[in-house]
Amino acid sequence: MKFNTKTIHGGQTHDPAYGAVMPPIYQTSTYAQTTPGGHKGFEYSRTHNPTRHALENSFASIENGKHGLAFGSGLAAIDAVIKLLKPGDEVISTNDLYGGTYRLFTKIYQDFGIKFHFVGMESHSKINSLINKNTKLLWAETPTNPMLNIVDIKALSKIAKINNILFAVDNTFATPYIQTPLDLGADIVMHSATKYLGGHSDVVMGALIVNNSSLAEKLYFIQNASGAIPGPQDSFLVLRGIKTLHIRMQRHCENAKMIAEFLNEHPKVEKVYWPGLKNHKNHSIAKSQMNDFGGMISFTSKNNDYDETIRILERLKIFTLAESLGGVESLSGHPASMTHASIPKLEREKSGVVDSLIRLSVGIEDISDLIQDLKQALE
Numbered sequence: 224m225k226f227n228t229k230t231i232h233g234g235q236t237h238d239p240a241y242g243a244v245m246p247p248i249y250q251t252s253t254y255a256q257t258t259p260g261g262h263k264g265f266e267y268s269r270t271h272n273p274t275r276h277a278l279e280n281s282f283a284s285i286e287n288g289k290h291g292l293a294f295g296s297g298l299a300a301i302d303a304v305i306k307l308l309k310p311g312d313e314v315i316s317t318n319d320l321y322g323g324t325y326r327l328f329t330k331i332y333q334d335f336g337i338k339f340h341f342v343g344m345e346s347h348s349k350i351n352s353l354i355n356k357n358t359k360l361l362w363a364e365t366p367t368n369p370m371l372n373i374v375d376i377k378a379l380s381k382i383a384k385i386n387n388i389l390f391a392v393d394n395t396f397a398t399p400y401i402q403t404p405l406d407l408g409a410d411i412v413m414h415s416a417t418k419y420l421g422g423h424s425d426v427v428m429g430a431l432i433v434n435n436s437s438l439a440e441k442l443y444f445i446q447n448a449s450g451a452i453p454g455p456q457d458s459f460l461v462l463r464g465i466k467t468l469h470i471r472m473q474r475h476c477e478n479a480k481m482i483a484e485f486l487n488e489h490p491k492v493e494k495v496y497w498p499g500l501k502n503h504k505n506h507s508i509a510k511s512q513m514n515d516f517g518g519m520i521s522f523t524s525k526n527n528d529y530d531e532t533i534r535i536l537e538r539l540k541i542f543t544l545a546e547s548l549g550g551v552e553s554l555s556g557h558p559a560s561m562t563h564a565s566i567p568k569l570e571r572e573k574s575g576v577v578d579s580l581i582r583l584s585v586g587i588e589d590i591s592d593l594i595q596d597l598k599q600a601l602e
């Protein structure tokens with residue numbers, strides 16, 4: 224089955240009870256048993272729920288994985304992965320990590336005795352120099368947030384395999400429309416399904432997808448034992464969102480290309496970060512592992528300071544100033560004061576998150592309206 228069919232049918236069966244074409248919302252916590260243990264595969268909704276189960280099958284299908292797991296948020300999904308580790312274990316991750324992931328690692332799990340290293344993951348020698356017998360996990364994002372750096376998934380998976388380390392990729396920005404990290408050697412794919420998979424900014428959800436069955440068993444155990452699961456309503460919404468993922472992504476990418484080119488030529492713009500631009504420092508890796516370049520763009524403006532940047536954001540009318548990304552509507556953001564405020568200024572500026580950086584989540588509106596909006600805000 225091709226991707227554009229999997230989004231609609233992948234892992235799905237019509238509901239066995241009445242043949243409902245859409246998976247019904249099984250709004251129930253428990254299931255009748257005819258005799259103790261005599262049930263139809265469902266006992267209690269923290270462990271299993273048919274609507275969530277349909278969604279988990281869909282997650283697995285679109286990411287070319289065997290097992291999918293849904294969580295109450297992206298961070299709950301990441302939390303489940305870190306719970307595979309023990310005190311003394313070490314994790315190597317990227318230095319422009321999603322702010323919430325950085326906070327989870329450094330403000331919670333560091334206190335449990337897990338050690339985190341943050342490096343530019345394009346440098347394989349830096350990664351190799353940090354690996355020791357305690358290293359248990361490589362955690363990558365590509366493209367990264369908000370600098371849109373690209374890391375070579377295949378190369379990292381080789382490093383992980385040689386050293387017997389788990390390799391996880393946060394695939395939130397790219398989505399499986401653009402890249403499927405399991406095919407490139409990753410062990411775990413993670414999503415904030417809040418973003419493109421849900422696609423309509425109306426639900427918070429997380430996902431993990433794996434191939435290895437014993438790893439899946441461990442994660443299912445954590446999912447049930449810790450209990451950070453999504454409810455059936457939200458599971459239904461994300462399933463519905465995934466059915467249009469391919470056509471939404473196509474338009475997100477088309478619009479982002481036009482906007483990146485527009486900004487790239489604009490006299491008030493200093494630098495544009497979008498992996499589809501030839502002047503992007505990782506363009507060749509991007510081209511080799513991505514089918515398209517996504518809907519996220521970051522840029523800085525010339526002679527720009529904090530206040531002027533805020534004024535540009537306030538002038539935007541169609542781009543709504545808001546946290547999050549990946550919905551049908553265009554959003555703008557100021558990483559330094561919003562998504563990345565929890566990262567110390569010095570740390571964040573080292574990775575490029577300066578005060579004048581603006582991040583756009585390009586929606587699927589008419590491109591001429593979006594460009595007009597940016598034009599008036601910049602001028």
Ligand SMILES: *Cc1c(COP(=O)(O)O)cnc(C)c1O
Pocket residue numbers: 296297298299321323324364368393395396414415416417418427428429
């Ligand atoms: C939003 C986001 C997360 C966290 O997901 P939530 O659903 O907000 O918990 C993790 N990684 C990336 C890249 C994100 O954009």
